[in-house]
Amino acid sequence: MTTADRDRTALAGARLVLPGGVVEGDRLAVEGERIAGLGGDSEPGDLDLTGYTVVPGFVDLHVHGGGGASYASGIAEEALLAARTHLEHGTTTTVASTVTGEIDEVARQAHVLSELVEDGVLAGIHFEGPFISHNRCGAHRPDLLRDPDPALVRKLVDAARGHARMVTLAPELPGGLDSVRMLADLGVIAAVGHTDSDYATTLEAIEAGATVATHLFNAMPGIAHRAPGPIVALLEDERVTVELINDGVHLHPSVLDLAYGTAGANRVALITDAMGAAGMGDGLYPLGPLQVEVKDGVARLVEGGAIAGSTLTLDVAFKRSVTVNGLSLNQAVESLSATPARLLGLGDSIGSLETGKLADLVVVDSEGYDLVAVMRRGRWIVGGERFSTVKPA
Structure with missing residues (x-):
């Protein structure tokens, strides 16, 4: 596995809270520190987040x-x-x-x-x-x-x-x-x-x-x-x-x-x-x-x-x-x-799940909304190890 491969992560099957509304069972791709794309079919090796909700990282003033x-x-x-x-x-x-x-x-x-x-x-x-x-x-x-x-x-x-x-x-x-x-x-x-x-x-x-x-x-x-x-x-x-x-x-x-x-x-x-x-x-x-x-x-x-x-x-x-x-x-x-x-004047880089913004993410379960995992700038801080990968079809 190359360094580039290690810097790529994709979350599949999650409920995504996007600026335009909530999308069920979608895909979010991360490359390096940033969100590389939203949408598309899951691929082998993606992390399976079925049953979870992904929201942007929180900002405390x-x-x-x-x-x-x-x-x-x-x-x-x-x-x-x-x-x-x-x-x-x-x-x-x-x-x-x-x-x-x-x-x-x-x-x-x-x-x-x-x-x-x-x-x-x-x-x-x-x-x-x-x-x-x-x-x-x-x-x-x-x-x-x-x-x-x-x-x-x-x-x-x-x-x-x-x-x-x-x-x-x-x-x-x-x-x-x-x-x-x-x-x-x-x-x-x-x-x-x-x-x-x-x-x-x-x-x-x-x-x-x-x-x-x-x-x-x-x-x-x-x-x-x-x-x-x-x-x-x-x-x-x-x-x-x-x-x-x-x-x-x-x-x-x-x-x-x-x-x-x-x-x-x-x-x-x-x-x-x-x-x-x-x-x-x-x-x-x-x-x-x-x-x-x-x-x-x-x-x-x-x-x-x-x-x-x-x-x-x-x-x-x-x-x-x-x-x-x-x-x-x-x-x-x-x-x-x-x-x-x-x-804070940081709306171009954080605050929402959009392509090109920093991959600051919070994962909660979709029933009780309890925190499950946190990612900051493309790196899991807590909880990332709990997700299994999508298996090949």
Whole structure:
């Protein structure tokens, strides 16, 4: 067998979730890192995926860690472990999120993470904090919060060495709107989150260039009939992509349904907001400078009891979306792959099963939608050995 032969793989008999719809029992060919073709009859030696469903690899815009490791540790080995943990659960593209800390320390973390972006492990860096509201700080240390002075925001962006993808901030704080404008000019996503903003100020932020709602509904004022607040402003504007955490803890299923009914799958990005306990068991874990206790899979601060991220992985979010929320396979794929890929400017290479795109694939069983296998850039990460080959006719 030649090297070229080893770099060719074909999956036959699978249900494929394609941009135009779901195709039953079709064939997908991979050569090297990319999808080489779709359709056609199976051939001897193809992998038989009858009874399985193939979807594009998941894209997580907002994740703090996993596998007992944190991106905010500033340790490359921990970041690699976190990325690998989520990769094994189907996240083939990861934007690593930091948490509130001293500016110089977060800048140091960004320097470490930027090297992993350059190595192809990560797709970028998301700064969540310290430019957020004291009133909506959640699992961020209040004494380390800062107003979003454009000079401080720029310091973190520069520390990422061109790999800053997103900054979450509260636009009502001094410097907030100016920082949104600066981020938009730099090509960095400005996200509204951990905010006490009202409806009018949120609209100003959107006009200034904000295009993402950080975990919509969580860490922001709720909807009141005479004070719609940031949620309504973010949901109603077609320029805004809204993050949602579908773990059954952060959002009631009916609230998630409301968001989909208003924004549509092409404006929803399902995220994990996972901390180090993702892929692990209950226990104590660090989240930046804070301690978190995970009990029955729910992460809360040891002091105060606030929800502290999640233990979610995107394969679970995919399954919940289809089996609990009743989304179609195409809607679920839109929110887990295509929408975040487009937001990152990577839609030409990832986010859907199309010829020429990177062979980032997730295989689930076609009944319970449990994860079976993951391929990244044409290489099986987990599960590939379980498939038998198609025998000659």
